[in-house]
Amino acid sequence: MSEILSERDKEVLHAVISEYILSAIAVSSRTIAKRYLLDLSPATVRNVMADLEESGYLTHPHTSAGRVPTEKGVRFYIDTLLEKTALTPAEQETINSRGEGSAGNRNEFLREISRLLSLFSHNIGVVLAPKFKDTFFKQIRFIRLNTQTILGIFISEMGMVHHRMLQIEKEISQSDCDRMSNYLNQVLQNLPLREVRIKIIEEMRTEKNLYDQLLGKALKLAQKVLEENTEGEVYVEGQTHLLEQPEFSQDVDKMKEIFHAFEEKGLLVKILDQSLLGENAQILLGSEANIEGMSLVIAPYHTSEQVTGTLGVIGPLRMNYGKVVPLVEYTARLMSRLLGR
Amino acid sequence: MSEILSERDKEVLHAVISEYILSAIAVSSRTIAKRYLLDLSPATVRNVMADLEESGYLTHPHTSAGRVPTEKGVRFYIDTLLEKTALTPAEQETINSRGEGSAGNRNEFLREISRLLSLFSHNIGVVLAPKFKDTFFKQIRFIRLNTQTILGIFISEMGMVHHRMLQIEKEISQSDCDRMSNYLNQVLQNLPLREVRIKIIEEMRTEKNLYDQLLGKALKLAQKVLEENTEGEVYVEGQTHLLEQPEFSQDVDKMKEIFHAFEEKGLLVKILDQSLLGENAQILLGSEANIEGMSLVIAPYHTSEQVTGTLGVIGPLRMNYGKVVPLVEYTARLMSRLLGR
DNA sequence: GGATAGCACTCTTATTCTTAGAGTGCTAAG
DNA sequence: CTTAGCACTCTAAGAATAAGAGTGCTATCC
Numbered sequence: 001m002s003e004i005l006s007e008r009d010k011e012v013l014h015a016v017i018s019e020y021i022l023s024a025i026a027v028s029s030r031t032i033a034k035r036y037l038l039d040l041s042p043a044t045v046r047n048v049m050a051d052l053e054e055s056g057y058l059t060h061p062h063t064s065a066g067r068v069p070t071e072k073g074v075r076f077y078i079d080t081l082l083e084k085t086a087l088t089p090a091e092q093e094t095i096n097s098r099g100e101g102s103a104g105n106r107n108e109f110l111r112e113i114s115r116l117l118s119l120f121s122h123n124i125g126v127v128l129a130p131k132f133k134d135t136f137f138k139q140i141r142f143i144r145l146n147t148q149t150i151l152g153i154f155i156s157e158m159g160m161v162h163h164r165m166l167q168i169e170k171e172i173s174q175s176d177c178d179r180m181s182n183y184l185n186q187v188l189q190n191l192p193l194r195e196v197r198i199k200i201i202e203e204m205r206t207e208k209n210l211y212d213q214l215l216g217k218a219l220k221l222a223q224k225v226l227e228e229n230t231e232g233e234v235y236v237e238g239q240t241h242l243l244e245q246p247e248f249s250q251d252v253d254k255m256k257e258i259f260h261a262f263e264e265k266g267l268l269v270k271i272l273d274q275s276l277l278g279e280n281a282q283i284l285l286g287s288e289a290n291i292e293g294m295s296l297v298i299a300p301y302h303t304s305e306q307v308t309g310t311l312g313v314i315g316p317l318r319m320n321y322g323k324v325v326p327l328v329e330y331t332a333r334l335m336s337r338l339l340g341r
Numbered sequence: 342m343s344e345i346l347s348e349r350d351k352e353v354l355h356a357v358i359s360e361y362i363l364s365a366i367a368v369s370s371r372t373i374a375k376r377y378l379l380d381l382s383p384a385t386v387r388n389v390m391a392d393l394e395e396s397g398y399l400t401h402p403h404t405s406a407g408r409v410p411t412e413k414g415v416r417f418y419i420d421t422l423l424e425k426t427a428l429t430p431a432e433q434e435t436i437n438s439r440g441e442g443s444a445g446n447r448n449e450f451l452r453e454i455s456r457l458l459s460l461f462s463h464n465i466g467v468v469l470a471p472k473f474k475d476t477f478f479k480q481i482r483f484i485r486l487n488t489q490t491i492l493g494i495f496i497s498e499m500g501m502v503h504h505r506m507l508q509i510e511k512e513i514s515q516s517d518c519d520r521m522s523n524y525l526n527q528v529l530q531n532l533p534l535r536e537v538r539i540k541i542i543e544e545m546r547t548e549k550n551l552y553d554q555l556l557g558k559a560l561k562l563a564q565k566v567l568e569e570n571t572e573g574e575v576y577v578e579g580q581t582h583l584l585e586q587p588e589f590s591q592d593v594d595k596m597k598e599i600f601h602a603f604e605e606k607g608l609l610v611k612i613l614d615q616s617l618l619g620e621n622a623q624i625l626l627g628s629e630a631n632i633e634g635m636s637l638v639i640a641p642y643h644t645s646e647q648v649t650g651t652l653g654v655i656g657p658l659r660m661n662y663g664k665v666v667p668l669v670e671y672t673a674r675l676m677s678r679l680l681g682r
Numbered sequence: 683g684g685a686t687a688g689c690a691c692t693c694t695t696a697t698t699c700t701t702a703g704a705g706t707g708c709t710a711a712g
Numbered sequence: 713c714t715t716a717g718c719a720c721t722c723t724a725a726g727a728a729t730a731a732g733a734g735t736g737c738t739a740t741c742c
Contacts, residue, residue, distance in 0.1 A: 025624075028734055041686050046735065064734045079697045104505040105569065139484055143496055151500050155484055163502040165444040208498050228446065240600045250595050252584070259581045369705055382715050387706065403721045405705045688740075691734105698729075705721085712715075 005055075010081060011037060012048045013057055017077045020180070021318050022114065024246045026066035071285050071317070074295075078283055078321055081219045085322045087330055091120060095334060103338050106160055110235045113311060118238025123315030123323045124262075126298075129233035129306035130271040130339070135160060137188045137196050140222055142177035150177060152225035158303050158339060164225045172217075180218035188222075193223055197226065231267040236262060245316050247293070261291060271308040275300050281328045286317055293317055297324050299332035303339040313334065346396075352378060353389045353423060354398055358410045358418045359633055362659050365587045367407035412626050412658070414514075415636075419624055419662055426663045428671055432461060436675060444679050447501055451576045454652060459579025462665045463604075464656030468503050469613040470574035471649035471680070476501060478532045481525045481563055483518035491518060493566035497534065499680060505566045513558075521559035529563075538567065573610040577603060586657050588634070595634070602632060613651040616641050622669045627658055634658055638665050640673035645681040652676065 005013070017153055019027045029045040037045065049067050052058045057073035069077070069168035074341040087095075088303050095116050109125045117125030136157035143151045145165070150172060153163045172180075188196055204219050239262060242248055248255045261267060274302050279298040289296050297319070298312030311332055312326050345541050346354070351643070355375035358481045369384040378386065393399045398414035410418070428436075436457050443453040449466045451468045458466030477498035484492045486506070491513060494504045513521075528544055529537055545560050580603060583589055602608060612630050616623050622640040630637050639653030652673055654665050 026734090030734080042734090043686050043688095043736095044684085047685085050736080056556070060735090063736090064691085064732095104507070106504075106506075108569075112694055138486065141482065143480055143492075145479065145498065145500050147721065149500065151496060151502070153482075153494060153496075153502065155492060155494075157486065159486050159490065159504075160504050161492070161494065161502070161504040163447070163500075165447075165500050166445070228449075238604075240604050243593070243597045243600060251592050252593065256581065256584045259584060263579075263581050367705090371705075382707090384707095384717095385713085386717050388714090391707080401706090404707090405703095405720085407705065506717055683741100685738100688739085689729085689737090691736085693735100694731105694733085696729100696731085698727100699742095700725100700727080702723105702725085706720100707720085709717090709719105711717100712713105 002019075003053075006077075009048055009052060012045060013052055013069075013073060013077065014081045015247070016049070016052075016058060016067055017073065017081075020069055021320055022318075024069050024318055028066035051193055071287060074285055074317055080326055082325070084326050086326055087120075091299070091327075092330065095120070095331060099331075099334050099338060109338075110233075111237065113331060113335060114237040115237040117311065117313050117327065118241065119319075120327050121315065122244075122320065123241050123313050123324070124239055125235075125237045126268065126272065126310075126312055127235040128269060128310040129235070130158075130303065132160065132162075133194045134306050134308050134316055135193050135303075137191045137193060139181075140184045140188070140225065141181050142172075142218075142221065143286040144172060144174045144177050147171045150222055154225050157190075162225065162228070164228060164330070166221055166224055176214055180214060180221070183215055184222050186216055193226075203282070229283065232265065234265050234268050234272070236268070247316060247318070258291065258294065271296065272298060272312070274298075275310045275312070281312075281325045281332070283321065283325070295319050297328045298323065301329045301332040301335040301339070303336065308339075309335075342347070345419075346393075350393060354410075354414060354418065355422045357390070357393075357399060357408055358414060358422075361410055362661055365659055367402055367409050369407035372407070412628060415626055415658055416523070423666070424663055425566050425667050427667055429462075432668075433645060433671065436590070436672060437460070440672075440679060444481045449678075450465070451574075452578065454676060455578040456578040458652065458654050458668065459582065460658065461668050462661075463585075464582050464654050464660065465580055466576075467609065467613065467651075467653055467655060468576045469610060469651040470576070471499075471500065471501065471644065473503070475560070475647050475649050476528045476534050476644075478534060478537050480522075480528070481566065482522050483513075483559075483562065485513060485515045485518050488512045491562075493562055495566050498531075503566065503569070505563055505569060507565055517555055519640055521555060521562070521591060524556055525559055525563050535565075538564070566618045575606050575609050575613070577609070583598055588657060593653040597636065599632065612637065613639060613653070615639075616651045616653070622653075622673070624662065624666070624668045636660050638662065638669045639668045641675040642673040642680070644677065649680075650676075 007314060012032060015032045016027045019031060019035070029049060032045045033040050033042045039143040045207060049058060051062065054068060056074060058067040059070050067215065074340060092180070098112055098116055102109045110129055114125040114127040120275050138157045140156045141153045143153065145151055148167055150168060151163060152166050153161065155161055191199055200219050200223055204216065208215070210216070239259070241257065242258065248258070271284070274284070275298040281297055284296040286292055293316060294314060295317045296312055296314050298310050300310050302308050312328050353373060356373045357368045360372060360376070370383040370390060373386045374383045376379050388539065390399060394401065394408065397411060398417060400411050402409060439453060439457055443450045451470055455466040456466040466522040479498045480496045482494045486492050489508055491507050491509060492544055493503060493507050494502065496502055529540060532540055541564055542561050546555065549556065551557070580600070583599065588600070612625070615625070616639040622638055625637040625639070627635060634657060635655060636658045637653055637655050639650050639651050643649050652665065653669050
């Protein structure tokens with residue numbers, strides 16, 4: 001059979017996938033004829049299905065079972081058949097208000113967004129935190145806690161805060177701490193973060209810093225505050241939704257595998273990083289994302305010009321894309337707006 | 342039968358529970374006679390078991406199955422029969438170094454402790470963050486991000502950091518921000534946090550603040566930074582360990598229930614709060630903690646004098662208490678030490 | 683020539699039955 | 713009090729059966 005699908009082929013494919021998304025069980029020709037394409041008989045539908053199977057859009061779990069879409073089938077569905085359902089005003093309202101409500105604290109904010117994605121998609125919500133290194137230096141501050149400890153606080157232009165406790169051998173007074181802070185704030189002013197490290201090293205070589213011990217120390221401490229690897233923070237919420245999916249309740253081993261994948265955050269970060277281009281939601285299916293049987297709908301969000309992070313929904317291949325895609329896109333826009341101001 | 346257990350009764354109970362902890366399956370009289378009490382015949386063991394069942398320490402899943410300990414049995418085992426196995430030096434070393442290594446950043450630290458508890462117990466690790474309100478005011482700082490936003494950062498004496506972005510109607514310059522910070526730092530110096538709120542309200546009524554708009558604004562903003570409910574932060578790690586337990590792999594519904602319980606963090610906080618007294622680990626069994634079939638080993642940790650948080654391990658009733666209890670106690674001591682310095 | 687009715691065939695799922703085995707409970711003897 | 717012996721119970725696993733769902737093919741119809 002030719003690879004070009006006739007109008008009817010598409011209709012049948014659409015019906016099969018729609019039904020499969022709803023029911024999670026293999027779809028029979030009879031169901032299609034009865035519920036979707038009333039002017040066709042089951043036998044006709046069967047013929048079409050057989051063709052679609054031959055072209056790789058559908059499969060058979062076994063001879064006498066209904067059809068199940070393949071990855072190729074789902075891909076085709078997404079690319080050419082998908083009808084998006086806009087979010088209802090009520091949903092938009094909830095997302096807006098809960099998003100804004102938590103925007104004060106960055107951690108809480110990202111977690112809340114993740115929760116919202118999970119809530120409305122009935123799947124797993126994920127948010128990859130903005131890339132720290134894409135941001136700009138705003139301020140650094142040292143605060144003396146006691147004789148051996150000072151607290152270093154680093155603030156980025158868009159209000160991201162990182163802190164780190166620093167153990168020191170020789171006591172430093174608060175006023176010295178302030179001197180150090182002031183010096184660094186002046187030197188590093190408005191640099192993009194990726195250049196801050198370089199600048200610090202340069203500055204260490206400067207003549208005056210070779211003589212002024214305090215300034216030398218300031219640079220070393222600043223280095224320490226920044227050395228921590230704060231990239232790749234991921235917020236994952238709503239994993240329990242997976243337990244509700246019939247395809248996983250059946251197969252406990254499958255479920256274990258997926259949960260373990262989530263435990264290893266590094267993998268997730270790598271996948272989410274793929275979406276850092278483009279404006280719209282992007283869909284990764286099973287093999288493309290290296291998670292068998294799962295699917296990701298992700299979109300980048302950004303502050304001002306810069307692309308900075310990713311958010312999305314993870315669920316079974318059999319996801320309600322029509323609803324999830326607009327959800328992810330809407331949420332990404334909201335985040336960009338809230339982070340941009 | 343009398344409620345007082347003979348020496349032999351205890352031995353049998355001990356053997357049954359030990360074996361059950363290892364195998365997760367009902368224990369037969371034959372196993373006990375063969376592996377634990379070699380000088381007794383299975384028949385004798387059966388008699389003792391029947392007595393123990395009558396007194397409520399053991400049960401029967403069904404007539405022809407071995408015995409399983411009841412909650413009462415486990416309680417007795419914990420209280421009088423438990424032999425603790427100290428951590429190996431290697432284990433101690435790992436905990437020490439990974440704990441210290443992450444002590445710089447508070448969030449990362451608490452999460453790492455939780456991970457360690459999970460790793461060595463092969464169960465779920467939990468850490469309830471230190472109570473914010475038990476801590477002392479150290480410093481507050483306002484940083485101007487742009488015309489409409491300033492960032493408020495609050496630092497407690499022990500180095501806990503909370504930040505919040507504040508939207509303002511009328512622009513405030515950075516030097517005004519500094520003036521506000523300085524004023525507040527002077528007024529609130531060294532106050533315990535629970536008194537800070539009161540002090541702020543008092544201060545608002547002071548004459549000079551009624552005239553000086555900036556100071557009035559400072560107080561309002563400080564209030565905002567602190568109003569957020571930051572209590573009850575819980576770090577839960579290693580939930581996948583539950584999936585490995587044979588008793589849950591069998592029963593998917595049971596598992597769902599437990600995962601849902603974890604989703605609702607409030608419940609967990611409430612339970613963990615129970616341990617805020619005493620020095621040692623405390624064990625809560627199923628019904629006592631309102632999680633059927635589960636068990637909690639928890640211990641408080643503290644900074645300087647004050648009790649401030651809880652950490653522990655959550656797992657099936659059938660937990661290796663001999664190992665987990667020392668682990669929890671050791672970790673609690675380590676945390677107290679690291680937070681105390 | 684495409685659509686459809688009819689029917690044989692396949693495979694799954696549920697049910698029942700059977701059996702082996704594990705373990706107990708009781709009794710009677712040591 | 714301990715233990716050997718044995719009948720009895722219940723589970724877990726396997727085999728056999730039956731019902732049902734669904735397909736694939738063929739012959740027919742328009």
